Amino acid sequence: xxxxxxxxxxxxxxxxxxxxxxxxxxxxxxxxxxxxxxxxxxxxxxxxxxxxxxxxxxxxxxxxxxxxxxxxxxxxxxxxxxxxxxxxxxxxxxxxxxxxxxxxxxxxxxxxxxxxxxxxxxxxxxxxxxxxxxxxxxxxxxxxxxxxxxxxxxxxxxxxxxxxxxxxxxxxxxxxxxxxxxxxxxxxxxxxxxxxxxxxxxxxxxxxxxxxxxxxxxxxxxxxxxxxxxxxxxxxxxxxxxxxxxxxxxxxxxxxxxxxxxxxxxxxxxxxxxxxxxxxxxxxxxxxxxxxxxxxxxxxxxxxxxxxxxxxxxxxxxxxxxxxxxxxxxxxxxxxxxxxxxxxxxxxxxxxxxxxxxxxxxxxxxxxxxxxxxxxxxxxxxxxxxxxxxxxxxxxxxxxxxxxxxxxxxxxxxxxxxxxxxxxxxxxxxxxxxxxxxxxxxxxxxxxxxxxxxxxxxxxxxxxxxxxxxxxxxxxxxxx
Numbered sequence: 001x002x003x004x005x006x007x008x009x010x011x012x013x014x015x016x017x018x019x020x021x022x023x024x025x026x027x028x029x030x031x032x033x034x035x036x037x038x039x040x041x042x043x044x045x046x047x048x049x050x051x052x053x054x055x056x057x058x059x060x061x062x063x064x065x066x067x068x069x070x071x072x073x074x075x076x077x078x079x080x081x082x083x084x085x086x087x088x089x090x091x092x093x094x095x096x097x098x099x100x101x102x103x104x105x106x107x108x109x110x111x112x113x114x115x116x117x118x119x120x121x122x123x124x125x126x127x128x129x130x131x132x133x134x135x136x137x138x139x140x141x142x143x144x145x146x147x148x149x150x151x152x153x154x155x156x157x158x159x160x161x162x163x164x165x166x167x168x169x170x171x172x173x174x175x176x177x178x179x180x181x182x183x184x185x186x187x188x189x190x191x192x193x194x195x196x197x198x199x200x201x202x203x204x205x206x207x208x209x210x211x212x213x214x215x216x217x218x219x220x221x222x223x224x225x226x227x228x229x230x231x232x233x234x235x236x237x238x239x240x241x242x243x244x245x246x247x248x249x250x251x252x253x254x255x256x257x258x259x260x261x262x263x264x265x266x267x268x269x270x271x272x273x274x275x276x277x278x279x280x281x282x283x284x285x286x287x288x289x290x291x292x293x294x295x296x297x298x299x300x301x302x303x304x305x306x307x308x309x310x311x312x313x314x315x316x317x318x319x320x321x322x323x324x325x326x327x328x329x330x331x332x333x334x335x336x337x338x339x340x341x342x343x344x345x346x347x348x349x350x351x352x353x354x355x356x357x358x359x360x361x362x363x364x365x366x367x368x369x370x371x372x373x374x375x376x377x378x379x380x381x382x383x384x385x386x387x388x389x390x391x392x393x394x395x396x397x398x399x400x401x402x403x404x405x406x407x408x409x410x411x412x413x414x415x416x417x418x419x420x421x422x423x424x425x426x427x428x429x430x431x432x433x434x435x436x437x438x439x440x441x442x443x444x445x446x447x448x449x450x451x452x453x454x455x456x457x458x459x460x461x462x463x464x465x466x467x468x469x470x471x472x473x474x475x476x477x478x479x480x
Contacts, residue, residue: 020335021335021338021339022383022384022387024335024336024339025339025342025343025384025387025388026387026390028275028277028391028392029275029276029277029292029293030275032339036300036336039332040300043325043328043329043332044303044306044325045302045303045306045307045310045322045325045326045328045329046300046301046302046303046325046328046329046332046333047300047301047302047303048299048300048301049299049300049301117145117149117261118142118143118145121142121145121182121185121190122138122139122142124185124186125138125139125142125181125182125185128181133168133170133174134174134178136162136166137162137170137174137175137178138178138181138182140158140161140162140165141158141175141178141179141182141191142182142191144158145190145191145261147261148259148260148261148262149187149189149190149191149192149259149260149261149262150191150192150193150194150198151179151191151192151193152193155172155175155176155179156172156175158175159171159172159174159175162175179191183201187257187260187261188201188202188205188257188260189201189202189256189257189260190260190261192260195258196220196224198256198257198258198260199220199253199256199258200217200220200221202256202257202260203216203217203220203256211245212245212248212249212252213252215239215241215245215246215248215249216249216250216252216253218239219235219239219241219246219249219250219253220253222238222239223235223238223239226238227253229475229476230475230476230478232246232478232480243480246480247480250480274393274400275293275393276293276393276394276395276400277292277293277343277392277393277394278290278291278292278293278343278347278392278393278394278395279291279292279293279394279395280347280351280358280394280395280396280397281397282397288351288355288358288359290344290347290348290351290394291344292340292343292344293395300329300332300333300336301333302326302329302330302333306322306325306326307326309322310322310323310326342378342380342384342388343388343392345378346374346378346385346388346389347394347403349374349377349378350369350374350389350403350406352377353367353369353373353374353377354366354367354369354406357406358396361396361397361398361399363422363423363426364422364423364426365423366406366408366420366422366423367408367420368408368409368410368411368418368419368420368421369406369407369408369420370407370409371385371386371389371407374389388403389403389404389407390404391404392404405422408420408421408422409421411424411455411456411457411461412456413454413455413456419455421465424450424455424457424465425465425468425469427450427453427455428446428450428462428465428466428469428471429469429471431446431449431450432446432466432471432477435477437477437478437479438478438479438480439478440474440477440478441474442473442474443459443462443463443466443473443474444459446462446466447459447462450462
């Protein structure tokens with residue numbers, strides 16, 4: 001037998017307006033500008049411009065347009081028949097064919113259709129004298145290339161796929177013959193099966209084939225695995241090269257392109273500009289001032305025409321429409337203002353916690369700071385601070401800074417003081433930059449050197465910070 005029981009629990013629910021407000025906080029300045037444009041298009045009661053003073057509006061309504069304020073009769077005639085103006089003589093310049101100034105012409109950036117590297121290669125292959133069968137094989141091979149320009153599939157598999165897709169027999173020899181033709185296209189190294197073959201193709205395409213070229217060719221041919229691990233001692237034993245010859249050969253190999261399609265792959269490149277959301281500068285008294293960047297964002301106000309229309313007696317549907325749009329416009333204006341206040345208070349709290357850093361721009365002066373520290377100062381939730389600081393940038397005298405980069409974990413020093421992990425990362429970067437590249441420091445040696453400087457961190461922590469800095473291991477940092 002089923003029994004019904006009652007339980008009581010406390011849950012947090014967000015209203016739709018609260019969710020929209022949180023979404024506004026998450027937007028960057030450029031995204032907010034687009035959001036405002038969409039709202040202006042959808043809501044006729046909302047328009048650009050600043051709210052006028054109520055006293056000025058009242059005085060404008062009471063003043064007689066024909067009254068000059070002197071009590072005398074105005075002799076200027078009032079025209080009420082606007083058709084009379086419309087039928088006036090048209091100025092001669094308006095009848096000219098070319099009556100526009102160059103300043104009135106709007107410049108539009110021409111749209112350039114991106115061409116993928118496969119299409120570029122197909123354009124090259126079409127200049128060759130190929131029959132229909134060869135063209136079919138060539139196009140199939142080019143479509144089988146990966147994003148780096150490598151052909152990872154076997155020739156017999158490609159031959160079977162072409163035969164099955166076109167109901168005709170294509171053997172492996174035909175695929176291999178066309179593959180050699182494609183490997184002669186630009187850029188060199190295209191359609192190679194792996195990196196080793198790619199480098200060999202590029203070496204074979206070189207015009208100058210001197211002793212350095214021969215050494216480089218032998219290294220790639222006989223000691224490719226050792227080259228990847230930078231085991232230079234073993235390379236010299238295998239190839240019989242001395243240190244100077246090895247150094248010249250390695251320099252030649254570094255000029256080769258490990259990803260041949262990178263020079264042609266322009267279909268996925270997107271140029272994104274960063275527009276700072278905040279501006280920070282130093283006042284004359286040395287204090288730090290901050291503000292929002294609102295250069296292109298318009299001020300918003302309610303439309304007088306539609307506001308007066310809403311006050312009139314209309315049909316039920318019109319009144320409901322105007323009422324909804326009026327409430328939506330008022331909420332949107334208030335939400336924008338609340339967003340400004342929240343963002344400004346958040347940045348001021350960050351500046352307060354990281355005052356020494358903003359005074360100098362030195363990363364070593366960053367203090368440990370988490371979202372909770374800022375949330376406690378502005379008396380808001382941690383999720384609100386996270387939304388305000390996500391993908392937001394501040395323009396400072398020492399460059400553009402991502403706000404998320406200012407939040408760092410704390411590490412306790414040997415003297416008991418707490419330092420930021422960014423400070424430790426900078427110390428690791430300096431140690432690696434000053435090391436002997438023939439014998440670079442391993443993670444344990446870096447740990448010991450940090451301990452001498454007073455930073456008490458474990459070896460695994462050093463390895464984690466090194467990876468965050470995109471610094472390879474000691475074995476991969478060896479140079480000759």
